[in-house]
Amino acid sequence: MPNRCVQVAVNAPIRDLLTYADTFAETPLVAGQSVKVPLGKRHVAGLVLNHEPNTSEVDSEFKIKAVQSIVEDRPPLPEQHLKWLNWLASYYLHPLGQIAEACFPPLKKKGRKNTQDQVLPDVAVSIAPTLSEGQATCYQNIRKSFGRFESHLLFGVTGSGKTEVYLHLIDDVLKSGKQALVLVPEISLTPQLVERFQARFPHQIAVLHSGLTDRERTDQWWSIVDKKKQILVGARSALFCPMDDLGIIIVDEEHDSSFKQDEKLKYHGRDSAIMMARFHSCPIVLGSATPSLESWNNAITGKFQLQRMPSRIAGRSLPDVHVVNMRDIRQARKDPETKPKVTGNIDLPFWLSEPLYEALVATLNRGDQAALFLNRRGMAQTVQCIECGYVHECPNCSISLTLHHHSELHCHYCDYGMPKKDTCPSCKEPGIQAVGLGTELVENDIQILFPEYKTARADRDEITHRSHLEDLIHRMENRQIDILIGTQMIAKGLDFPHLNLVGLVMADVGFNMPDFRASERSFQLLTQVSGRAGRHSEDPGQVYIQTYNPEHESIRNAIKADFESFSLSELKFREELNYPPFGRLACFRIKGQHLDKTEQTAQTLVDRAYHLSQQYPQHYGGIQILGPAPAPISRIRGKFRFHMLVKATGNSVLQKFCAQLISNQKWVSSGTKVLVDIDPLNML
Numbered sequence: 038m039p040n041r042c043v044q045v046a047v048n049a050p051i052r053d054l055l056t057y058a059d060t061f062a063e064t065p066l067v068a069g070q071s072v073k074v075p076l077g078k079r080h081v082a083g084l085v086l087n088h089e090p091n092t093s094e095v096d097s098e099f100k101i102k103a104v105q106s107i108v109e110d111r112p113p114l115p116e117q118h119l120k121w122l123n124w125l126a127s128y129y130l131h132p133l134g135q136i137a138e139a140c141f142p143p144l145k146k147k148g149r150k151n152t153q154d155q156v157l158p159d160v161a162v163s164i165a166p167t168l169s170e171g172q173a174t175c176y177q178n179i180r181k182s183f184g185r186f187e188s189h190l191l192f193g194v195t196g197s198g199k200t201e202v203y204l205h206l207i208d209d210v211l212k213s214g215k216q217a218l219v220l221v222p223e224i225s226l227t228p229q230l231v232e233r234f235q236a237r238f239p240h241q242i243a244v245l246h247s248g249l250t251d252r253e254r255t256d257q258w259w260s261i262v263d264k265k266k267q268i269l270v271g272a273r274s275a276l277f278c279p280m281d282d283l284g285i286i287i288v289d290e291e292h293d294s295s296f297k298q299d300e301k302l303k304y305h306g307r308d309s310a311i312m313m314a315r316f317h318s319c320p321i322v323l324g325s326a327t328p329s330l331e332s333w334n335n336a337i338t339g340k341f342q343l344q345r346m347p348s349r350i351a352g353r354s355l356p357d358v359h360v361v362n363m364r365d366i367r368q369a370r371k372d373p374e375t376k377p378k379v380t381g382n383i384d385l386p387f388w389l390s391e392p393l394y395e396a397l398v399a400t401l402n403r404g405d406q407a408a409l410f411l412n413r414r415g416m417a418q419t420v421q422c423i424e425c426g427y428v429h430e431c432p433n434c435s436i437s438l439t440l441h442h443h444s445e446l447h448c449h450y451c452d453y454g455m456p457k458k459d460t461c462p463s464c465k466e467p468g469i470q471a472v473g474l475g476t477e478l479v480e481n482d483i484q485i486l487f488p489e490y491k492t493a494r495a496d497r498d499e500i501t502h503r504s505h506l507e508d509l510i511h512r513m514e515n516r517q518i519d520i521l522i523g524t525q526m527i528a529k530g531l532d533f534p535h536l537n538l539v540g541l542v543m544a545d546v547g548f549n550m551p552d553f554r555a556s557e558r559s560f561q562l563l564t565q566v567s568g569r570a571g572r573h574s575e576d577p578g579q580v581y582i583q584t585y586n587p588e589h590e591s592i593r594n595a596i597k598a599d600f601e602s603f604s605l606s607e608l609k610f611r612e613e614l615n616y617p618p619f620g621r622l623a624c625f626r627i628k629g630q631h632l633d634k635t636e637q638t639a640q641t642l643v644d645r646a647y648h649l650s651q652q653y654p655q656h657y658g659g660i661q662i663l664g665p666a667p668a669p670i671s672r673i674r675g676k677f678r679f680h681m682l683v684k685a686t687g688n689s690v691l692q693k694f695c696a697q698l699i700s701n702q703k704w705v706s707s708g709t710k711v712l713v714d715i716d717p718l719n720m721l
């Protein structure tokens with residue numbers, strides 16, 4: 038008897054679907070089912086996608102192998118979820134069978150024995166407050182799109198009550214019998230946030246984040262799939278938990294770059310969530326005080342509905358922002374006549390200005406808490422003139438040059454290079470120096486200045502596990518920390534009642550990252566950091582921004598919390614250079630053990646890209662190819678790294694071009710890998 042055949046996406050680096058015979062005569066396989074199939078000499082997991090149209094005989098020449106078994110414990114994925122996986126695979130050019138693994142929990146389902154829910158402690162039930170006028174308008178507008186796909190950008194300043202709007206919407210969705218998905222950046226998924234949801238919807242919350250054990254993750258997953266819980270709150274990977282009756286998706290802090298995964302499947306959680314809402318025909322709400330320029334552009338062009346909440350709840354004021362010009366500070370300190378005196382008549386470290394020091398003294402004397410942020414990302418060092426703040430930029434790319442081997446300046450987009458000189462081309466002083474101030478140095482200095490106060494440091498060296506962050510939050514809440522020193526990782530979403538002073542030690546570092554999004558990130562960071570101060574007090578919080586560039590666009594607008602002015606000028610710059618959200622980008626990463634082979638593969642890739650674009654000028658005429666250039670971090674764990682950037686005018690052109698470029702990889706040198714990142718965020 039001829040067997041029916043099914044197409045299977047296998048968990049292997051194979052982009053094509055493979056055909057297998059379905060020998061389960063009594064209960065034929067269905068789409069979405071997990072199976073084990075033979076592949077070469079092994080057996081691998083696979084996902085059944087559909088039946089072959091003609092159920093042919095088993096082919097004698099290319100013998101079609103049979104599906105080996107059905108994986109128990111993995112319920113078939115719902116239709117919308119399959120469609121979504123298909124979209125992910127084709128958009129991000131990644132094998133579907135490998136993506137599908139993320140849809141299932143790590144362990145087997147537990148038996149009937151009900152253990153206590155450790156992940157979500159009981160909290161006192163809270164009653165929903167009456168919405169403010171601004172909240173009510175947004176809530177009503179979003180409600181109108183229940184039951185169909187629509188994207189809303191909820192643009193509300195920090196503390197405007199966005200979370201409360203989400204809670205009201207979710208309440209309605211639950212009443213209609215559907216489920217809700219809430220995505221937040223991993224770092225904001227704190228006990229504070231979960232408790233707020235739990236208090237409103239007791240016993241209805243499941244959470245998924247990186248701090249769970251395999252057992253906890255498995256249990257949380259099943260509680261949603263079995264519909265015991267109705268609301269899933271999670272980091273980006275929670276998207277993969279299959280839900281078949283979604284009524285709303287919320288993406289909070291939608292601008293946050295942690296929604297983008299840099300490894301394996303390089304997907305963006307926000308963009309993927311929008312597609313998921315589309316397949317579920319439900320609304321999606323993207324919330325932010327500093328929207329990404331992609332979302333903002335979608336809102337002002339009408340693709341998204343724009344909902345605004347321009348003021349803080351209960352008339353609480355936004356913080357007072359003071360800008361300290363570090364150029365003036367340096368100048369004044371040079372001369373004993375003009376050198377400012379401070380409380381205690383001490384000498385301050387070079388990075389600490391007198392106004393910020395005095396504010397620290399006053400805050401600590403009052404018994405309040407202070408936080409110092411150092412906006413320092415990545416490893417690449419830039420150079421800057423310590424006299425005037427001048428930064429070397431690439432003449433071709435509008436990004437800053439980075440320092441290599443202490444003596445050469447390089448552009449990481451186009452490979453422009455020049456030797457480093459000590460004399461500043463702008464002020465002619467011998468002031469050019471590598472910029473590299475660390476959180477550790479800041480903490481040491483602070484401990485010397487304030488020995489009687491308790492400090493804590495939060496950066497990637499200190500906070501390597503979720504529990505460290507939770508412990509830090511706990512100590513902040515209990516006033517066991519007076520001065521918190523950290524990188525941007527702690528600048529997001531945290532809410533401490535007694536934190537009334539925030540200092541940004543060196544705002545400039547962020548402007549000069551080798552990335553066209555540097556200004557956007559700086560603006561977001563400045564605004565988010567400022568939003569941490571004085572959230573609960575009647576008096577406005579105090580924010581000090583130390584900078585060499587007080588006239589910089591990001592700073593001028595951050596003072597006024599003026600996102601719209603900032604976005605206006607930034608969008609103009611993006612449009613001129615055809616960067617997103619106007620043009621689309623793909624970044625090819627070439628990695629290898631040997632410098633020469635890696636470089637050669639990168640060059641071959643670029644040659645092939647030029648060739649392809651010239652071969653089909655009618656399709657690919659608008660494509661721009663940049664590189665090859667060494668990646669800003671040119672070597673990681675012994676591997677050399679190169680980049681090639683592709684700019685295109687539209688999405689589908691970019692996809693086709695990239696898919697064609699990597700479809701065959703026979704030309705790639707051995708020991709070398711070529712990976713593609715669609716809509717890259719991390720240019721390092």
Ligand code: ADP
Binds near residue numbers: 172
């Ligand atoms: P956002 O998410 O925009 O930063 P939140 O939702 O956290 O703002 O709200 C800020 C504060 O205001 C929270 O303490 C919240 O409990 C409170 N709040 C929000 N909405 C209301 C309301 N309608 N009435 C009273 N308090 C509110």
Ligand code: ZN
Binds near residue numbers: 448450451453
């Ligand atoms: Zn350049």
